[in-house]
Amino acid sequence: MVVRTAEAFRKKSGIDVRTGHRAESIDPGTATVSGRNEAGRPFTLPYDRLLIATGADPIMPRRPGFDLPGVAVVKTLDHARHIKTMLQERPIRKAVIMGMGYIAMEMAEALRMREVEVTMVKPRAQLLPWMAPELAETVGQELQAHQVQVRTGFDVARIEKSGQGLSVVAAGNETLAADLVIVAVGIQPNSQLAAAAGLELGPAKAIAVDRRLRTSNPAIYAAGDCADAYHVVTGQKVWIPLALRANRAGWAVADDLTGKPVSLQGVAGTAVFKVFDLQVARTGLSVAEAAQAGFQPATTVISASSRAHSHPGASPIQVQMVADKNSGRLLGAQMVGREGVAHRINAPAVALHAGLTVEQFSQTDLAYAPPFGPTWDPMLVAANQLLKLV
Amino acid sequence: MKFIVIGGDAAGMSAASRAKRQDASLEVIVLEQSQTVSYSA
Ligand SMILES: Cc1cc2nc3c(=O)[nH]c(=O)nc-3n(C[C@H](O)[C@H](O)[C@H](O)COP(=O)(O)OP(=O)(O)OC[C@H]3O[C@@H](n4cnc5c(N)ncnc54)[C@H](O)[C@@H]3O)c2cc1C
Numbered sequence: 001m002v003v004r005t006a007e008a009f010r011k012k013s014g015i016d017v018r019t020g021h022r023a024e025s026i027d028p029g030t031a032t033v034s035g036r037n038e039a040g041r042p043f044t045l046p047y048d049r050l051l052i053a054t055g056a057d058p059i060m061p062r063r064p065g066f067d068l069p070g071v072a073v074v075k076t077l078d079h080a081r082h083i084k085t086m087l088q089e090r091p092i093r094k095a096v097i098m099g100m101g102y103i104a105m106e107m108a109e110a111l112r113m114r115e116v117e118v119t120m121v122k123p124r125a126q127l128l129p130w131m132a133p134e135l136a137e138t139v140g141q142e143l144q145a146h147q148v149q150v151r152t153g154f155d156v157a158r159i160e161k162s163g164q165g166l167s168v169v170a171a172g173n174e175t176l177a178a179d180l181v182i183v184a185v186g187i188q189p190n191s192q193l194a195a196a197a198g199l200e201l202g203p204a205k206a207i208a209v210d211r212r213l214r215t216s217n218p219a220i221y222a223a224g225d226c227a228d229a230y231h232v233v234t235g236q237k238v239w240i241p242l243a244l245r246a247n248r249a250g251w252a253v254a255d256d257l258t259g260k261p262v263s264l265q266g267v268a269g270t271a272v273f274k275v276f277d278l279q280v281a282r283t284g285l286s287v288a289e290a291a292q293a294g295f296q297p298a299t300t301v302i303s304a305s306s307r308a309h310s311h312p313g314a315s316p317i318q319v320q321m322v323a324d325k326n327s328g329r330l331l332g333a334q335m336v337g338r339e340g341v342a343h344r345i346n347a348p349a350v351a352l353h354a355g356l357t358v359e360q361f362s363q364t365d366l367a368y369a370p371p372f373g374p375t376w377d378p379m380l381v382a383a384n385q386l387l388k389l390v
Numbered sequence: 391m392k393f394i395v396i397g398g399d400a401a402g403m404s405a406a407s408r409a410k411r412q413d414a415s416l417e418v419i420v421l422e423q424s425q426t427v428s429y430s431a
Pocket of ligand 1: 021022023024054056075076103190193224226241246400402421422423424
């Protein structure tokens with residue numbers, strides 16, 4: 001990430017960046033946006049076209065004790081600096097991380113690197129419900145191998161002060177001691193401005209936009225984490241907040257604004273993250289999401305090797321693949337392994353954009369050389385297995 | 391034409407920069423509540 005000062009940006013790009021300016025309301029009737037600057041001075045600006053790109057913010061549960069010092073969310077650089085300062089200023093021996101998403105996992109790794117004892121808690125029983133139990137098990141083992149305690153079924157009811165530190169109390173009164181609590185239970189779109197201006201909202205209360213990023217008001221666009229998108233597999237609206245699609249949506253707004261034809265295909269939900277030495281990736285639908293979207297999901301789980309048999313240093317790559325029994329269409333893939341996972345997910349991702357069947361995907365010509373995989377790529381091994389079920 | 395962007399991160403800065411590049415006559419204002427704008431493209 002490159003952070004530039006507003007002044008440098010203004011000079012170089014000719015864009016009038018006003019930092020410390022918070023928008024507080026939009027009036028579509030007069031086509032104005034109003035707010036306040038950091039000095040508290042109100043402003044009102046007229047627009048011909050407006051883009052709402054307000055992103056998403058971490059969810060802070062409305063339960064007792066979440067406002068105590070030592071309880072933190074992770075979103076901005078300032079949050080990260082705040083946590084770093086806490087780690088430097090007082091002895092932090094124990095941390096509790098609420099949540100099991102990728103940000104929670106990244107925080108677990110960062111804290112373990114500083115030798116902080118880490119316990120991850122989540123209310124539901126399953127570790128990563130969107131992937132096959134075999135794959136989730138591998139992630140669980142990786143956390144355990146790095147001394148991260150995982151407590152599923154731990155629903156935090158409140159946080160209390162306890163001596164110098166904190167007490168994290170579950171619904172059943174079970175308690176975990178902590179010097180630091182990281183809250184990473186999810187994020188929500190910043191769509192309040194849009195809602196107050198009467199704009200339509202979509203899934204998860206993200207701002208509803210069409211394939212040209214227009215909201216229900218033709219002079220107002222929305223893009224990025226605050227807005228929804230079409231899913232390329234289901235054709236339905238979804239809210240999957242990730243960086244590429246935010247950048248792409250921004251470009252599309254610029255194109256539409258300057259008269260270039262725009263129609264975004266949408267998202268496949270392709271994502272990858274690191275859990276210590278593991279790579280975890282997904283694209284498209286999980287089995288549960290496929291069923292919910294009205295498909296008849298067939299699924300297979302395979303384990304293949306990251307390198308050819310004869311090649312030293314190989315490790316397993318586990319793949320779950322999902323297809324529709326009726327149409328034979330590929331619907332999604334999830335993958336876990338120590339190497340060769342992060343970019344391998346891009347092959348099924350492209351297949352989803354192209355609407356390939358498992359049979360068509362199984363015929364694709366994928367790369368092979370011994371240091372990079374077996375002759376039959378793990379993706380093809382999974383597709384060949386899945387082919388028997390559709 | 392006056393183009394106002396609320397939010398100066400991935401989506402907002404991508405739009406602002408590309409719009410200005412493609413049409414230098416646009417007046418582009420980005421409102422960002424924090425002290426940093428980031429641009430990663
Ligand atoms: C720790 C972390 C790690 C991540 N890692 C990945 C990753 O590996 N891969 C990936 O794809 N994605 C990742 N993401 C997600 C990615 O950062 C977001 O998808 C992306 O930043 C969305 O960009 P955006 O411009 O829509 O929103 P944001 O980045 O949230 O920016 C919104 C901006 O709007 C400003 N704003 C909000 N309201 C107002 C207002 N009323 N007035 C003025 N300004 C306002 C905010 O201050 C902010 O600067 C990560 C996120 C986090 C927090």
